[in-house]
Amino acid sequence: MKNDLSRRGFIKTTAMASLGIGLLGPQGKFSESLVSTQQRKRVGIIGLDTSHSVAFTKALNAVDADPRFRNYKVVAAVAQGSKDIPSAISRVPKYVEEISAAGVEIVGTIAELLKKVDVVLLESNDGRVHLEQATPVIKAGKTLFIDKPIAASYQDAQQIFQLARQYKVPVFSSSSLRFMEKVKEVKAGSIGAVYGAETFSPATLEPTHPDFYWYGIHGIETLFALMGTGCENVTRFHTPDVDLVVGKWKDGRVGTFRGIRKGKHDFGGMVFGEKGNITLGQFKGYDALLEEIVAFFDTGISPVSAAETLEICAFIEAADESKRQQGKTITLINA
Numbered sequence: 394m395k396n397d398l399s400r401r402g403f404i405k406t407t408a409m410a411s412l413g414i415g416l417l418g419p420q421g422k423f424s425e426s427l428v429s430t431q432q433r434k435r436v437g438i439i440g441l442d443t444s445h446s447v448a449f450t451k452a453l454n455a456v457d458a459d460p461r462f463r464n465y466k467v468v469a470a471v472a473q474g475s476k477d478i479p480s481a482i483s484r485v486p487k488y489v490e491e492i493s494a495a496g497v498e499i500v501g502t503i504a505e506l507l508k509k510v511d512v513v514l515l516e517s518n519d520g521r522v523h524l525e526q527a528t529p530v531i532k533a534g535k536t537l538f539i540d541k542p543i544a545a546s547y548q549d550a551q552q553i554f555q556l557a558r559q560y561k562v563p564v565f566s567s568s569s570l571r572f573m574e575k576v577k578e579v580k581a582g583s584i585g586a587v588y589g590a591e592t593f594s595p596a597t598l599e600p601t602h603p604d605f606y607w608y609g610i611h612g613i614e615t616l617f618a619l620m621g622t623g624c625e626n627v628t629r630f631h632t633p634d635v636d637l638v639v640g641k642w643k644d645g646r647v648g649t650f651r652g653i654r655k656g657k658h659d660f661g662g663m664v665f666g667e668k669g670n671i672t673l674g675q676f677k678g679y680d681a682l683l684e685e686i687v688a689f690f691d692t693g694i695s696p697v698s699a700a701e702t703l704e705i706c707a708f709i710e711a712a713d714e715s716k717r718q719q720g721k722t723i724t725l726i727n728a
Contacts, residue, residue: 433466434690437510437535439503439526440517441488442474442481445540448679449514449686454495461684469498469509473526475519478601503529512536512690520545520606527553531562536693538686539566541614542606547706547726554699565686565695566702568614570594570660572681575673576618584666589647590619592662592673596636596652604716605709609636609652611660613705615673616640619664620648622704628722629715638712703727 436453438446450467452458470492475481489499500506503526506513513530515523520542530537531553543566544550550566557564570576579587594612598604605613617624623643630637634655640648653659660676685696704725711723 434464434512435469435510436465436467436690437506437513438467438470438492438497439506439513439515439530440474440540441470441472441492442478442484443516443518443540444484444488445679446470446514446516447488447491449516449683450492450495450497452680452683454497459680461680462687465512465687465690467492467495467497467514469500469506471500471503471506473503473522474517475522478519478599481518507533507535510535513538514686515539520549520602524549524552527564528556531556531560531564534560534562536563536690537565538689539564541566541568542602542610543702543706545602545606547703547710550703550706554703557699563689563693563695564699565689565697567682567685567697568611569679569682570611570615570676571618571697572685573615573660573673573676574681575664575671576615577681579619579664579666579671583668584664584671585668587619587621587646587664587666589665590616590662591649591651592616592619593651593653594660595658596654598654603709603713604636605638605652605712606706609650610705610709612650612652612662613638613708615660615662616648616650617701617705617708619662620646622698622701624648624704624708624725626722626724627708627711627715628720629712630720631716636712636716638708638715640708 440446453462453465453467472485472489493499513535515526515537517526523539523544527537527539544553592612592615594609596609597607599607620642624640625643626641628639636652638650662673664671689695707726711725714723715721
């Protein structure tokens with residue numbers, strides 16, 4: 394009899410809940426309260442020497458977080474980032490304070506972090522430490538996003554992807570510029586086939602990194618988002634104030650990147666297509682990238698292939714070799 398009464402109570406409760414959903418509709422308060430009580434997926438951050446860590450945390454942990462992000466929350470972070478770049482190290486105390494204020498636990502090691510989280514954002518500003526930091530994450534089986542640059546060498550980037558394949562762990566890396574609205578429109582076919590593109594971004598140099606890994610990667614990532622893979626060789630023209638890198642694709646198309654070090658630091662470009670030409674407009678922040686990251690965490694499917702990310706690294710290193718050889722045209726690794 395007791396079990397029968399319990400069953401009746403369960404049926405009654407379920408019926409009332411169904412009635413509530415019917416009265417309120419799918420967007421009603423009852424439905425919202427069910428979502429809010431679901432366990433949010435736990436995000437960990439490695440590296441608090443970049444503003445990206447703060448921006449992503451504020452977006453994910455906001456009380457009124459965008460519905461695109463609400464199932465994820467940053468719960469722990471480790472400050473470990475660059476070991477020797479003063480501009481990066483000096484940011485850490487401020488970002489630790491801001492991250493802590495958002496309710497994030499600051500832990501001392503990556504091993505400690507991995508016990509507390511489901512997925513990881515590797516945000517260290519210094520690409521040289523990314524292989525070292527990514528290795529325990531991959532071995533622990535945690536889906537991993539690596540912010541730009543994926544590494545500070547083609548070899549390190551290749552090792553990261555080899556580890557990811559070995560341990561069957563999804564890994565994705567990208568600049569936020571890849572997901573600018575106009576870039577997405579072009580990729581969706583707004584101007585038909587892309588015949589060429591010109592992109593530009595700041596290209597501040599950092600002595601510890603090959604030139605474009607540090608900041609010019611933003612504009613180069615945009616160029617590859619538009620043109621796709623298949624770059625065969627590059628030629629670089631360098632002065633203290635500007636770089637111009639011309640890439641020739643195997644199908645005969647040409648794409649260029651202009652790296653700015655004098656004048657206004659800005660992002661953008663022009664795309665030349667089958668049905669017309671289009672300017673890329675202004676960069677509007679990190680939400681578009683974060684939406685892609687969350688989708689990647691959900692599905693394990695990267696919006697950018699390992700092959701494309703590696704070709705971007707090869708492009709950067711060929712551009713540096715062209716600079717060393719005073720503008721000689723250099724063939725990409727594995728082209």
